[in-house]
Amino acid sequence: MSVTAGSVAPAAPRADPPGPERFTEARVERIIRLVVALGCAVLGAQSFLNAIGSTQEDAAWHIALMVGTFAPLALMILALVTGVWARAASGACAVALLVVFACWPLATRGIASSPHEQPWIWYLINVACAAAVVAFSLPVQIAWATIAPLTYAVVRLAQVGTADEEMISVVLDAVFAMILAGLIIALAWLLRSMGRSVDQARGAAVESYAAAAAADAAESERIAVAALMHDSVLAALIAAERATTPREEALAVAMAREALTRLANAEQDAREGSDETVPAASLAGDIERAAAEAGLELQVASHVSDDAPPVPGRVARAVVLAASQALANAAQHATGRGVTVTLAADARALAVRVADAGTGFVPAEVAHDRLGIRGSIVARMAAAGGRGRVQTGRTGTTVLLDWEYPS
Structure with missing residues (x-):
């Protein structure tokens, strides 16, 4: 058989x-x-x-x-x-x-x-x-x-x-x-x-694991953003309480508007916004608009070489937001004196410099629950793969934002 x-x-x-x-x-x-x-x-x-x-x-x-x-x-x-x-x-x-x-x-x-x-x-x-x-x-x-x-x-x-x-x-x-x-x-x-x-x-x-990981990432992002929002809202309230002139009132209104916008965005997904690349030169206009919202009239000194590649959208947003926070700090603590912004980009790196002519501050004396510099500038740039540094003294404060293109 x-x-x-x-x-x-x-x-x-x-x-x-x-x-x-x-x-x-x-x-x-x-x-x-x-x-x-x-x-x-x-x-x-x-x-x-x-x-x-x-x-x-x-x-x-x-x-x-x-x-x-x-x-x-x-x-x-x-x-x-x-x-x-x-x-x-x-x-x-x-x-x-x-x-x-x-x-x-x-x-x-x-x-x-x-x-x-x-x-x-x-x-x-x-x-x-x-x-x-x-x-x-x-x-x-x-x-x-x-x-x-x-x-x-x-x-x-x-x-x-x-x-x-x-x-x-x-x-x-x-x-x-x-x-x-x-x-x-x-x-x-x-x-x-x-x-x-x-x-x-x-x-x-x-x-299921991907959903859990996404939920955890979103929750972590919301916690971080909530901390940033707390700092922004607190700064807006302090500015509103201390405002005695029309300029200070306008600054307080702009800060409150920014805080409310960021609070609304905090309820959105962590991946909000497109990561489509943008020209490096376009960041100058975004920073100038952010300065106007903070009550500062300035023009960004842009030095972008012809061989500078476009910047990922995620990085561009991080740089603009970090620069916006630096401008808000300059408007609040240095009353907008001597504020200048420089944007430079070439084939290797992108750099933004925000400087003011205020009296400066002592970093060690900044309370731990104040996240304007630690969160909105340093942590935000680090999350985008860049670096945020703050140099301060009696002659003013300078915020340096650097990001290098992947090799």
């Missing part, structure tokens, strides 16, 4: 290339095809050795049947091993074997045969079923597992007759082949289902 080819599967293999979301399923499919190739090679070799010396069919038909059987079978085994056109080759082999079975009565017409002597096509029944499992969808696989054994039973009965002894022997062979074909389909379906389930579970885990 024949030993069936290894396990193959049910649900039709998908034609799309395997990606990260189908890692296990693709590996299972590859293993199934290799096992099918090995099993079909063993059964094909057994059938070929029996076919060489076969006398059950006409000589002319014998050559035609062998070519129609073993040429597609060899191509299928090669395709399964290499992974090239595996489904197409398997489908062609499955169809070719059914055609060979159907031609068997014509090839054996008038030639007597014992029902107990199995012909060489017997070994190919489960090869046809295994090929169908690789090539077709589950319903077609089931149909093939039924049609192939039944076709064999019909053509054998046409050859050996329908006497009780012959019929029992042929029917038992067909039922046995059908059971083995069902086992092939069941094993492959189970393996494919397990692979698909593993991929789905992994995908769900990765998605």
